[in-house]
Amino acid sequence: MNLTTIPSGLPLYTAVLDLSYNEIVRLRAEWTPVKLLKLHNLLLSHNGLQFLSSEAFLYVKHLRYLDLSSNNLRLLDEFIFEPLVNLEVLLLYNNQISQIDRSAFIGMISLQKLYLSQNQISRFPLELVKEKSRLEKLSLLDVSSNKIKILPIDELQVLPAWIKNGLYFHNNPLLCHCDLYTLLAHWYIRKLNSAVDFKGDYTCILPGPQKTQVGVFDLSDDHMNCSTFKEADEEAFLEQRLILSCDTKHRNMLKTWMMPGNVVVTPGSNQTAKVLPDGSLQISSIRNDDSGTYTCFAMSEVFNETIYVVLKVHNFTMNGGGETLNTAYTTLVGCLASVVLVLMYLYLTPCRCFCCPNKGKARGEDSIHSSMLSVTPTHDDPALKAELNRHVAFIDSKELQGQNGKLNPNGEEDDGDLDAEAGSLMKGKRKKSVAESISSVFSDTPMVV
Numbered sequence: 001m002n003l004t005t006i007p008s009g010l011p012l013y014t015a016v017l018d019l020s021y022n023e024i025v026r027l028r029a030e031w032t033p034v035k036l037l038k039l040h041n042l043l044l045s046h047n048g049l050q051f052l053s054s055e056a057f058l059y060v061k062h063l064r065y066l067d068l069s070s071n072n073l074r075l076l077d078e079f080i081f082e083p084l085v086n087l088e089v090l091l092l093y094n095n096q097i098s099q100i101d102r103s104a105f106i107g108m109i110s111l112q113k114l115y116l117s118q119n120q121i122s123r124f125p126l127e128l129v130k131e132k133s134r135l136e137k138l139s140l141l142d143v144s145s146n147k148i149k150i151l152p153i154d155e156l157q158v159l160p161a162w163i164k165n166g167l168y169f170h171n172n173p174l175l176c177h178c179d180l181y182t183l184l185a186h187w188y189i190r191k192l193n194s195a196v197d198f199k200g201d202y203t204c205i206l207p208g209p210q211k212t213q214v215g216v217f218d219l220s221d222d223h224m225n226c227s228t229f230k231e232a233d234e235e236a237f238l239e240q241r242l243i244l245s246c247d248t249k250h251r252n253m254l255k256t257w258m259m260p261g262n263v264v265v266t267p268g269s270n271q272t273a274k275v276l277p278d279g280s281l282q283i284s285s286i287r288n289d290d291s292g293t294y295t296c297f298a299m300s301e302v303f304n305e306t307i308y309v310v311l312k313v314h315n316f317t318m319n320g321g322g323e324t325l326n327t328a329y330t331t332l333v334g335c336l337a338s339v340v341l342v343l344m345y346l347y348l349t350p351c352r353c354f355c356c357p358n359k360g361k362a363r364g365e366d367s368i369h370s371s372m373l374s375v376t377p378t379h380d381d382p383a384l385k386a387e388l389n390r391h392v393a394f395i396d397s398k399e400l401q402g403q404n405g406k407l408n409p410n411g412e413e414d415d416g417d418l419d420a421e422a423g424s425l426m427k428g429k430r431k432k433s434v435a436e437s438i439s440s441v442f443s444d445t446p447m448v449v
Contacts, residue, residue, distance in 0.1 A: 006031045016041040020067070023048060029055035036060050043067040045091070050074070057083045067091040069115070075099040082107035093142070094118040102127050105135065113140040117168070121146040129163055130155055139251075140166035144198075148172040149205075153179045157186075161247040165192045174216070176204035178226035181219040188217070192249065233310040236286045238317045244281040244309050246296035253298040253305070255279035260292025286313055 003022040010017070015038050024047040039060050049071035057063070061083050069091040078101040081087070088110055098120035105111065105128060114128070121143060127133045128141055139162065148169060156164070164187055174180060184202055187195035195202075202216040206223060220226045236242045246255045257265040257275055265273050265281065272290075273283045279298070283290060296307040 008033070010034075010036065012036065013038050015039060016043075018043040019047070020045045021047070025049055025072075026051040027053060027056045029053040029058070031056065032059050034059065037062055039063060041065040045069045045071065048072050052077075052080060054080060057081065060084075062086050064088045064110075068095070070094040072096055075101075076104040077101055078103040079106060080104050084108055084111075086110050089113045091115045092119070096120055098122070100125055108135055110137060111135050112137050113166075114138060115140075115142045117142045117144040117146065119146050122148060124148050124151055124169070126152050126155055129159060129167065134163075139163070140168075142168045143172075144168045144201075145171040149175055151180065151183075153183055157183060160251070161190060161192065161249050162251045164190075165194060165249040168194050168198065170198040170201035171203070173213075174202075174204040176206050176214065176216070176219060176224060178219065178224060180204060181216055181224075181226045184216050185220075190249075233312055235312050235314065236283075236290075237314050238286055238288070240286045240317075242283045242286055242311075243276070244283070244294055244296075244311070246279045246281070246298060246307055248279075248296075248298040248305050248307065250298075250300060250303055250305070253279070253300045253303075256297045256299075257281045258295040258297070260290075260294065288313055288315060 003019065003024060005024060006019060006027075010032060012034065014036055017039060018041075020043045024044065027044070027049060036059060040062055042060065042063055042065070045067045046069075049068065050073065052068075052073065054077060063084055064086055066084070066087055066089070070093075073092070073095040074097060076092075076097060076099070080101075081090070081104060084090075085107060087108055090108075090111060090113070093115045094117075096119065097116065100116075100121065100123075102125075105114070116125075124143065125141075128135060128138060149172070151169065151174065156167070159167070184195050188199065199217060200215065203213050204216050204219075206212045206214055214223055234242070234244065244257075246257070248255070255275070257273070259265060259271075259273060263271075265271060265275055267275065272285055272287075273281055276282055279296070281294065281296070291311055291313045294309045294311060296309070298305040298307065
């Protein structure tokens with residue numbers, strides 16, 4: 001039979017209506033003049049269907065299964081499926097859908113599975129899965145084999161595991177980047193069905209004019225050298241409050257926690273850890289001995305799951321770490337300042353005669369800091385000038401003993417004084433005249449010879 005319209009006069013007790021493989025191209029509002037309260041399955045696939053009236057489902061609000069696949073639908077208008085509050089499965093794959101109004105699926109509070117694959121969709125319908133606008137019971141969303149190039153990676157990463165487990169977007173012309181690889185690698189490590197079942201079908205387009213298509217899971221090896229992903233452990237600081245999530249692949253599971261040392265968390269005990277209503281584990285004040293592996297046992301009637309969380313506790317508080325860092329910087333600055341001061345002391349030592357910078361030294365000094373001895377004669381004899389203008393790095397000890405800070409104005413040494421002073425030094429005694437001559441070097445009073 002090649003029906004072009006839906007037969008009228010359907011029995012009120014109709015529960016399943018299969019009109020597949022016909023030529024019904026328009027589903028009008030008046031296709032049924034009466035409410036079909038018993039109808040729960042409606043199949044309209046392979047009809048070449050092009051139009052859906054906004055009032056097409058007013059009289060079939062008890063539908064639980066609707067098959068509109070393999071037709072020629074191009075857009076989904078606003079609130080088109082709003083009357084279907086009991087619908088659980090909606091099949092829209094293999095159409096020509098390119099536009100989906102953001103309010104098209106509002107009101108479908110019972111929808112669990114939505115198939116949108118093999119269409120012309122270019123925008124990922126994030127409103128169906130994100131926190132404040134998602135359909136609460138939706139556990140499977142298939143947007144594979146469309147024209148989606150960019151995914152909202154950050155939003156997908158924070159979704160609960162039970163949503164990610166049924167989120168399929170393979171066979172799309174996605175643009176290659178390492179965030180995409182990290183996302184899918186994480187899902188694969190968690191053994192999520194969406195990543196495990198179609199691992200080889202997740203492909204992407206490399207940047208460049210050639211538009212080369214490669215596997216997303218190959219980006220870490222041959223193409224973009226993305227960092228290999230590993231499941232991250234939890235880290236905490238002393239006295240911090242921490243919540244460990246038991247992120248299971250199925251929702252509404254009974255969850256039990258076991259702490260390090262095989263200690264089961266029981267309600268009403270004096271333990272610092274307690275299980276929250278959503279199944280997460282809250283540790284009120286972290287201590288050093290809280291480090292270790294925490295185990296979450298999730299159970300349901302048909303499925304069991306075990307999740308391990310490794311906790312590493314740092315041996316300081318969150319604020320203490322900053323104080324330690326500030327102390328280290330302060331110590332480093334202090335060390336550098338000390339080095340600078342030592343260098344200034346060694347190489348920039350001020351002159352002893354800072355109070356008389358314009359007065360030249362008339363006599364030689366027997367100081368170990370002296371690096372130059374310049375003796376200027378009182379007359380202009382060139383030969384004697386050349387003889388007395390000597391530059392030495394160190395002063396001979398014999399000359400120090402004989403001269404003792406005094407110079408003969410005539411350029412000649414007093415042999416008598418030299419012998420007398422030498423003799424007294426050898427006996428370990430210092431003459432008064434020697435002490436006076438030494439003190440005269442550092443005196444501001446001119447020396448008269």
